[in-house]
Amino acid sequence: MLDKNGIAKRIAKEVKDGYYVNLGIGIPTLVANFVRDDISVEFQSENGVLGMGPFPFEGEEDADIINAGKQTITTLPGASFFDSATSFGMIRGQHVDLTILGAMEVAENGDIANWKIPGKMVKGMGGAMDLVASAENIIVAMMHTNRAGESKLLKKCSLPLTGVGCVTKIVTNLAVIEVTSRGFELKERAPGVSVEEIKAATEGTLIIEGDITEMTI
């Protein structure tokens, strides 16, 4: 079974040379730590920066340079700043190659819910609806089940949707799954996790074809 860093490590393998990548808050943010350093990748943050670098050294933080999680950051050579309309032009115009975000629920048709629990949590969607409606390559990073042990990979989402039919791949603590027209297609198992365990933790239709290899991270 993977921990949060393990999930981020596995997703980092999906980041290819020449990609512009938008990372969501939480596990997706960790992906930047594991991207191979022999490829060229630029990270976009939707509040208005391309070419994000690591956190600043103590004492060098700048209130005017933050990411979408409101954390202080630095920029790398080649970076640029822009306004919010331009930033979402990059996203809506499909100039960003890969979007990685968290989710509360994903349905077998690719629907995603990650912004609201009616009556409990209403923080807002931020940029998530724009991101999922526009990106062609969307990877969800999440735990396979919620704190109550219930599956987050469902036949149909129960929470208010963020976007419809948009998720292409899911990486959880248990598995790598592709979303196809037939449902969730199991591609890889996490180290030490059996196909049966993944099946038991998946409420939606799980397609298992051939040998499911253990992932390498």
Place this chain on the structure above:
Amino acid sequence: MILKKVAGVEEALQGVESGMTFMLGGFGLCGIPENAIAQLVELGIENITCISNNAGVDDFGLGLLLQKHQIKKMISSYVGENDEFERQMLSGELEVELTPQGTLAEKCRAAQAGFPAFYTPAGYGTEVSMGKETREFNGKMYVLEEAFKADFSFVKAWKGDEAGNLIFKGTARNFNPCMCGAAKITVAEVEELVPAGELDPNQIHVPGIFVQRIFQGKDYEKRIEQKTVRKRS
């Protein structure tokens, strides 16, 4: 040169009244018009509608206006850092309209650029698109979203000149440029106000035509919401 400079925040906010709709720049606490917000608190006007990506934190930014119950309605994309906001929203004291962030930005830019509405894929098939016109283009579904209408825009820039030209710094740019010229009157506050001619015209982010009043701001706190640093190895 058309002079946009006013003496200070009091003169810059002349004409603001209860019941008006305001746009306020900033993302989180980054690039917010601190002086204009302080003056709105000082003026004590009520029943205002605020268009702003976030709602500040409990004791800073728009949170200061929330504390005094001056805001009737918030139009935002993310409001997660403010307990008083959540309390007022859940109790029904505060009306809240949540809008996808890119749609929020574009509703400002559309108002600035003279578009009454535009189609966006964001929110299609979700509760955001309920009651709105939808349409298919090239096999994909889009939602019709209308431009904002506002009485005042309050923006904050790094540098500006007397002609109202603005330059922003870092990610403090965010919603500020899109909100310039998107309301009847745009008020820009700047960290450094210089005479016309001192800024390089090649480097201007927002031309002065979009700004009606500009003033030299003071006492900027520029609070950091999430200070994240790494250790020197």
